[in-house]
Amino acid sequence: MRQGPGGGTRAIYFVALLSLVVTWLVLGASSPPTAVAMHEVDHRFTVAGHVCGPDGQPVPDIKVIAKDVRVSVHAIGYTDNRGYYKATLHLHNENGGDPILVIALDQEKRVTAQFDSKDARTERHITVNFGSGCESAAEGADWIYYGAGIGLAAVAALAGVRLIRNRHRSQKRGKERRK
Numbered sequence: 001m002r003q004g005p006g007g008g009t010r011a012i013y014f015v016a017l018l019s020l021v022v023t024w025l026v027l028g029a030s031s032p033p034t035a036v037a038m039h040e041v042d043h044r045f046t047v048a049g050h051v052c053g054p055d056g057q058p059v060p061d062i063k064v065i066a067k068d069v070r071v072s073v074h075a076i077g078y079t080d081n082r083g084y085y086k087a088t089l090h091l092h093n094e095n096g097g098d099p100i101l102v103i104a105l106d107q108e109k110r111v112t113a114q115f116d117s118k119d120a121r122t123e124r125h126i127t128v129n130f131g132s133g134c135e136s137a138a139e140g141a142d143w144i145y146y147g148a149g150i151g152l153a154a155v156a157a158l159a160g161v162r163l164i165r166n167r168h169r170s171q172k173r174g175k176e177r178r179k
Contacts, residue, residue, distance in 0.1 A: 015160025019153040045095070045113055046125040048086040051079050051104050056133025058083025064104040066128075068095060068113065079104075083134040091124070093117035102128045 047066040051059045060079055066087040067074040073095075077087035091098070091113060098113045107130055115124040 012160065012164060015156055015163070018160075019156040043090055043092060044124060045089045045091040045100075045115065046086060046123065047075070047089065047100060047102055047111075047128055048077075048084070048125060049127045049129040050083045050131075050134045051085060052083055052129075052131030052134035053105075054131070056131065058134040059105065059131075062104055064102065067101045067103075069099040069101050069110075071095065071098070089113075100126070104130045 047064075051062050051064065053059050058079070058081065060081045060083065062079040062083075062085070064077045064079065064085040064087055065074060066077070066089055068089055068091060073089055073091065075087035075089045077085040079085045085104075087102075089100070094117075095113055096115055096117050100111045100113050102109045102111065109128050109130070111126055111128055113124075114126070116122070
C-alpha cells in the first residue's frame with residue numbers, strides 16, 4: 001500500500017481526534033451537567049441531594065422543588081440516573097434562617113437556610129436526601145468513568161503510535177527495494 005506525503009501526519013491527527021472523541025463521549029455522557037452560576041456566591045443557596053425509592057435504588061427524572069417559604073422564591077431540579085439533584089435558590093443575606101421546603105416524590109422536608117452572611121466567598125448549600133441507600137452508592141463513582149476515558153485515550157494513542165511506526169517501516173522497506 002503506497003502512502004502519499006503527509007500520510008503519517010494524517011494518522012497522528014486521526015488517532016488524536018479519535019482519542020479526544022472517545023474521552024469526550026465517556027466523560028461527557030457520564031458526568032452530571034456543569035452548573036452555571038446564576039448569581040454571585042453570596043446570593044446563591046443550593047439545595048442538593050439524592051432521591052431513592054423504597055428499595056434504596058436511585059429514582060431518575062424526578063422533579064424536586066425547593067422553596068423559601070418566607071418569600072416567594074423557588075427553584076426546580078431534576079434527578080439524574082444516580083438519583084442526584086441540585087436546585088439553586090436566589091437568596092440574600094437577610095434570608096438567612098428562612099424555612100426552606102423541599103418536595104420530591106410527594107414527600108416534603110423542611111430545612112433552614114443557614115449560612116454566614118458575612119462570608120461572601122463560600123458556597124451556601126444544604127443537603128436534603130429522600131429515601132436512603134443511593135447517596136452512598138453514587139458518591140465516588142465518577143472516578144470509574146474518568147479512569148475508563150483516560151484508559152481508552154491511552155490505548156488509542158498507543159495503537160496510533162504502533163500504526164505510524166509500522167507504516168514508516170513499510171515505507172523504508174519499499175524505498176530499499178526500489179534501490
